[in-house]
Amino acid sequence: MTILKSNQPDSGTRLSMAEILDTxxxxxxxxxxxxxDGSRTGPEDAEFGLHLRTPRGASYLATAPGDLGMARAYVAGDLELVGVHPGNPYPLLSALGEVHFQVPSARTAATIARSLGIELLKPPPPPPQETLPRWRRVAEGLRHTRTRDAEAIHHHYDVSNTFYEKVLGPSMTYTCAAYPTESATLEEAQENKYRLVFDKLRLKEGDRLLDIGCGWGGMVRYAARRGVRVIGATLSAEQASWAREAIEREGLSHLAEVRHSDYRDVTETGFDAVSSIGLTEHIGVRNYPSYFRFIDSKLREGGLLLNHCITRPDNRRTSTGAFIDRYVFPDGELTGSGTIISAIQDVGLEVRHEENLREHYARTLAGWCDNLRDNWDACVAEVGEATARVWGLYMAGSQLGFERNVVQLHQVLAVKLGDKGSAGLPLRPWWQG
Known part of the structure; x- marks a missing residue:
């Protein structure tokens, strides 16, 4: 392997782009x-590479170091990923994760700044996909109002049902699957996830289920096919429309209903179970107490809650990171499973079981990346190349995050206790893993 590693330059010299990377x-x-500028560095025979195409790309990298600057340059077309398909850049991101960055000395930083010049140190306008709409240019404390939550969900989920069909596959399920075997397909794993949730909630024909944040209605339809009466709620108009058509197509309208509404507008009570699959990430950590109080108020005594959401491996951080917040999940917040369990128990529900499906989500994301790659031309035609690039980068980076324990996926099962602490549950888990 031939390494073209530039030597550290003497002070006073102007550095090329490759030399700046080396420093x-x-x-x-x-x-x-x-x-x-014609400079290059790194192994000549490396399988993957980066090509910085324009000075604007250098400016993006210099003025927003880290994932945000790289995302800006890539989405704008100023940074080319070499050796990978834009629909699935996971192999390159995995290799990039092995690069060790260091903070340059003050003297070296001055040399870098002088080499870039004043023009490249002025932040250029971000790509249009990042431009903040009016609803996001408000005080941080005003996050998670009803209006802003609806706008955030619209930003992420109302991209295009056709686009999601290409990426997610026939299940139209945008949450972690549960793989029963190493050889299971994505569709088999998504069906198994719904089976797992259904079984954990001990649902049976004639029961009533509330599915909060129901998406395209996958859980709603799975339960209704088995005789359960289900109400689903989503803030996404596109999701609600697609779900209603699917319910009608399957002849489930007498059992299943999907509402385009805030979950807080559901007035019915006495549900046998509540499922919350991939919603907790959107509501804000400070709103956990009111969220789980709402769920508690909807359950009958002995009713069960299954909360399924992305978490941190610790309970300290809540940020999703600049790239994901600006391009993918506006206002999303992540915390550890301990914080979620505490919030559930603090409203009086009793947690009976929890498990981490971290590796399952890495496999799920790998499947979505493959779908985006295989349907790249159709996806670009539907949403544009820049948005398709955002999704490839986001999903491949997320796959890496789940593999390396940067993020996790926890299912938490809780029960609303009856009189004198009665749960009415079997002594040991009653579902197949």
């Missing part, structure tokens, strides 16, 4: 790098 990394860089 802010340590050890071997497992990628080849080239730039518009």
């Amino acid at each position: 802010v990394t340590t050890g071997e860089v497992p990628l080849r790098f080239s730039a518009y």
Whole structure:
């Protein structure tokens, strides 16, 4: 393997783009790098690489170091990922994760700044996909009002039902699957996830289920096919429309209903079970107490809650990161499973079981990335290349995050106790894993 690693320059010299990269990394860089100024570094025979096409791309990287600057340059077309398909850049991101960055000394930082010049140190306008709409240019404390939550859901989920059909596959399920075997397909794993939730909630024909944040109605229809009466609620108009058509098509209208509404507008009570699959990430950590109080008020005594959501491996951080917040999940917040369990128990529900499906989500994301790659032309035609690039980068990066325990996926099962602490449940788990 031939390494073209630039030497550290003397002070006073002007650095090329490749030399700047060399000064802010340590050890071997497992990628080849080239730039518009003709400079290059890294192994010549590396399988993957980065090509910085324009000075604007350099400006994005310099003025927003980290994932946000790279995302801006890539989405705008100023940074090219070499050796991977834009629908599934996971292999390159995995290699990039092995690069060790270092903070340059003050003297070296000054040399870098002088080499870039004043023009490249002025932040260029971000790509249109990042431009903040009016509803996001408000005080941080005003997050998670009803109006803003509806706008955030619209931003993420009302992209295009056709686009989601290409990426998610026939199940139209945008949450972690549960793989029963190593060889299971994505569709088999999504069906198994609904089976797992259904069984954990001990649902049976004639029961009543409330599915909060029901998406395209996958859980709603799974339960209704088995004789359960279900109400689903979603803030996405596109999701609600698609789900209603699917319910009608399957002849389930007498059992299943999907409402385009805030979950807080559901007035019915006495449900045998509540499922919350992939919603907790959107409501804000400070709203956990009111959220789980709402769920408690909807359950009958002995009723069960299944909360399924992305979490952090610790209970300290809540940010999703600049790239995901600005391009993918506006206002999303993640915390640890301990915080969620505490919030559930603090409203009086009793947690009976929890499990981490982290590796399952990595496999799920790999399947979605493959779908985006395989349907790339159709997806680009539907939403545009820049948005398709956002999704490829987001899903591949998320796959890496689940693999490396940056994020997790926890299912928490809780019960609303009856008189004198009665749960009315079997002594041991009653479902197949």
